[in-house]
Amino acid sequence: MLTENTMERLRILTESAKYDVSCSSSGTVRGGKKGMVGNTVGGVGICHSFADDGRCISLLKVMLTNSCMYDCAYCVNRRSNDIPRATLSVTELVDITMEFYRRNYIEGLFLSSGVVRNPDYTMERLVAIVRELRTRQRFNGYIHLKSIPGASPELLAEAGRYADRMSVNIEIPKEESLKLLAPEKDHQSVFQPMKRIQQGVIENREDRRHLRHAPRFVPAGQSTQMIVGATKETDRDILTMSSMLYAQPTMRRVYYSGYISVNTYDPRLPVLKQPPLVRENRLYQADWLLRFYHFKVEEIVDDQTPDLDLEIDPKLAWALRHPEVFPVDVNKADYEMLLRVPGLGVKSATLIVNARRYGNLSSFDLKKMGVVMKKAKYFITCHELASPLPGAMPGINELRPERLRALLVSPQERKMAEKEQQLSIDFGV
Amino acid sequence: MTFYTFDGTLDGLLTAVFDAFERHEAPEKLLAAGDMLPLFCEQVHEVVTDEAKAKRVWAGLEKRLSREALRMISVSWLSELPELANPLFGYVCKTFRQPAGVSIERNFADPDVLAVTNIARKVLHEQLRMKQFIRFQKANDGTYLAVVAPDHNVVPLVITHFADRFNDQPWLIYDAKRHYGYYHEGGGAPVRVTFEDESAVPFNLADGKLSDEALSADDHLMQELWRTYFKAICIRERMNPRKQLKDMPRRYWKFMTEKQ
Numbered sequence: 001m002l003t004e005n006t007m008e009r010l011r012i013l014t015e016s017a018k019y020d021v022s023c024s025s026s027g028t029v030r031g032g033k034k035g036m037v038g039n040t041v042g043g044v045g046i047c048h049s050f051a052d053d054g055r056c057i058s059l060l061k062v063m064l065t066n067s068c069m070y071d072c073a074y075c076v077n078r079r080s081n082d083i084p085r086a087t088l089s090v091t092e093l094v095d096i097t098m099e100f101y102r103r104n105y106i107e108g109l110f111l112s113s114g115v116v117r118n119p120d121y122t123m124e125r126l127v128a129i130v131r132e133l134r135t136r137q138r139f140n141g142y143i144h145l146k147s148i149p150g151a152s153p154e155l156l157a158e159a160g161r162y163a164d165r166m167s168v169n170i171e172i173p174k175e176e177s178l179k180l181l182a183p184e185k186d187h188q189s190v191f192q193p194m195k196r197i198q199q200g201v202i203e204n205r206e207d208r209r210h211l212r213h214a215p216r217f218v219p220a221g222q223s224t225q226m227i228v229g230a231t232k233e234t235d236r237d238i239l240t241m242s243s244m245l246y247a248q249p250t251m252r253r254v255y256y257s258g259y260i261s262v263n264t265y266d267p268r269l270p271v272l273k274q275p276p277l278v279r280e281n282r283l284y285q286a287d288w289l290l291r292f293y294h295f296k297v298e299e300i301v302d303d304q305t306p307d308l309d310l311e312i313d314p315k316l317a318w319a320l321r322h323p324e325v326f327p328v329d330v331n332k333a334d335y336e337m338l339l340r341v342p343g344l345g346v347k348s349a350t351l352i353v354n355a356r357r358y359g360n361l362s363s364f365d366l367k368k369m370g371v372v373m374k375k376a377k378y379f380i381t382c383h384e385l386a387s388p389l390p391g392a393m394p395g396i397n398e399l400r401p402e403r404l405r406a407l408l409v410s411p412q413e414r415k416m417a418e419k420e421q422q423l424s425i426d427f428g429v
Numbered sequence: 430m431t432f433y434t435f436d437g438t439l440d441g442l443l444t445a446v447f448d449a450f451e452r453h454e455a456p457e458k459l460l461a462a463g464d465m466l467p468l469f470c471e472q473v474h475e476v477v478t479d480e481a482k483a484k485r486v487w488a489g490l491e492k493r494l495s496r497e498a499l500r501m502i503s504v505s506w507l508s509e510l511p512e513l514a515n516p517l518f519g520y521v522c523k524t525f526r527q528p529a530g531v532s533i534e535r536n537f538a539d540p541d542v543l544a545v546t547n548i549a550r551k552v553l554h555e556q557l558r559m560k561q562f563i564r565f566q567k568a569n570d571g572t573y574l575a576v577v578a579p580d581h582n583v584v585p586l587v588i589t590h591f592a593d594r595f596n597d598q599p600w601l602i603y604d605a606k607r608h609y610g611y612y613h614e615g616g617g618a619p620v621r622v623t624f625e626d627e628s629a630v631p632f633n634l635a636d637g638k639l640s641d642e643a644l645s646a647d648d649h650l651m652q653e654l655w656r657t658y659f660k661a662i663c664i665r666e667r668m669n670p671r672k673q674l675k676d677m678p679r680r681y682w683k684f685m686t687e688k689q
Contacts, residue, residue: 002647002650002651002654003650004650006654007650007653007654007657010654010657010658010661011657011658011660011661014657014658014661014662015661018661018662018663018664019664031593032592032593032594032595032596034596034597034616035597036597037595037597037598038594038595039593039594041560041590046557046560046561047561047676048561048562049561049562049659049677049685049687050672050673050676050677051659051662051663051673052663052668052669052670052673053663053664053665053667053668053669053673054667054669054670054671054672054673054676055662055663055664055667056676057659057662060658061662062658096654099647099651099654100651100654100655100658102565102567102573102595102598103564103565103566103567103573103651103655103686104563104564104565104575104591105564105655105686258667260664260666260667274666275666275667277667351537354535354536354537355535355536355537355538357535357536358533358535358536358538358539359538361538365538368538368540368543369537369538369543370547
């Protein structure tokens with residue numbers, strides 16, 4: 001039975017869970033079934049609300065307990081922190097999930113936990129909750145379960161049958177930095193469960209080829225998270241790690257979490273007045289380029305520019321470094337090339353490819369279709385823009401990249417980037 | 430210059446298309462009943478809605494357009510926007526003038542196709558918002574109630590989603606702006622309901638709240654738990670009310686538990 005007392009513990013455990021950025025409910029389509037509660041819609045999932053920090057609320061993101069035996073420097077829940085600790089019982093968590101779900105507050109549950117006693121003990125209790133939800137409550141909505149590093153393969157296998165998505169967080173992209181901040185952990189403890197989950201998914205795929213009704217195993221794949229700005233890694237280190245992870249067949253999302261100074265007293269960590277939000281945003285843009293725009297890491301960051309430009313987005317930065325491929329003719333260029341034009345996204349490129357079958361497109365047509373020309377106009381030619389007559393639009397090659405760059409950075413973007421750079425100067429360590 | 434007037438229904442618009450072809454005319458503009466006639470109006474034809482004619486036009490569309498395009502047309506009609514009539518009329522006429530096998534449905538450089546598609550997109554966007562922001566309260570008879578007031582008439586688009594998701598619970602989604610709703614109970618398809626006397630219903634149409642007598646015993650606690658969760662999940666160092674407003678416009682807040 002839920003009471004007022006539950007509320008205080010829910011508050012504590014939510015505050016402890018909120019630094020995990022993943023919240024998506026994507027990746028599985030599962031229709032409702034008679035005698036069961038819920039479905040999953042796939043696509044990009046459904047966000048049910050947006051908190052005051054602008055982040056979406058899709059799942060009930062909560063910890064089973066925030067007591068933890070580890071002492072990782074970047075984590076609020078480290079054992080040396082003096083914060084209120086709480087634990088929810090299995091029935092309480094199951095009740096809250098079902099009641100919230102039935103009122104259309106959430107898409108499902110995102111459950112993680114601090115490690116108590118040992119990894120197996122903790123994992124067992126996590127599995128007990130999802131087992132109860134799936135078998136007794138007949139819950140058919142979305143479940144995202146954190147896997148506890150070091151838990152036994154049997155528990156992982158059982159958890160995978162109930163969960164839609166599982167995740168293990170890398171947190172720090174380089175092992176030596178991780179060793180510094182979390183001496184009790186290493187990369188192996190993260191990669192091993194990842195590999196196990198992947199193996200499970202691949203075996204399950206094989207099984208389902210022979211037995212159509214074999215229960216699915218982690219159908220929505222895995223995700224992971226890296227903290228940005230807590231250690232000295234460059235964007236190149238981070239993105240190289242991401243692209244390595246995306247090469248794995250079950251890795252769906254890598255999240256980036258701008259470091260928030262939660263443990264200000266720890267000398268191993270930088271003191272940031274404000275989380276590095278611009279850098280985090282640029283990393284997500286680069287991540288999108290990797291996943292949807294056919295870019296390679298080496299094209300986004302290289303030896304000369306190991307960090308992303310904070311003032312301009314990574315695609316524009318790439319275009320300014322490669323003026324030789326422009327201008328692109330929107331009436332002839334293939335889809336991949338259109339995607340490389342700054343300002344054109346997947347939506348605009350698709351619109352153009354569809355519409356140009358009916359006739360040549362002019363810049364006026366593009367504008368009408370809703371293509372944002374602010375940046376794109378310097379990189380494309382279409383009918384009239386291609387004309388060699390005086391008065392034609394000057395492109396990137398006439399203007400030179402460095403002058404164009406100055407034109408395209410808005411004062412607001414420049415101010416935000418400057419502010420963030422100043423804040424990161426007093427980096428500790 | 431020729432103008433057509435019609436009664437503002439979809440059947441009326443399709444009949445107008447039929448008339449235009451029968452009379453070999455290309456009307457300048459389609460006017461809804463009650464619209465003011467423009468100056469210099471030489472010829473006005475009043476379209477008399479005829480279901481049989483409308484059906485023939487729709488059947489013709491089914492032959493010439495893909496299912497996706499037909500769905501976009503039906504969806505765009507739910508927008509209830511007066512500015513839809515003319516682009517849609519143009520879109521349908523052009524479809525019949527095209528040589529067979531060449532559909533204009535993806536020619537987004539055509540202003541009519543683009544306008545209809547954009548309006549349909551707006552409607553689809555709002556139906557997604559309903560799936561996101563509808564909030565149920567549990568009444569003491571076990572029915573879950575949600576009140577909404579969307580800009581476009583999108584409730585018919587979301588009921589299959591909710592019937593699939595909550596197939597074992599009776600629910601009522603009520604559109605306070607259009608004074609009708611859908612009720613679903615166990616198994617069958619949701620049924621359309623209206624109330625003869627809206628003032629007698631046990632919920633407030635302005636904020637969607639069930640009256641205290643009708644609310645189930647633990648619902649207050651659940652709502653309070655949800656509000657607690659909503660406050661706790663926010664990271665204060667990252668406050669971004671502009672993003673919140675962009676993704677969750679204020680006009681939806683009045684029916685949302687966490688913002689009440």
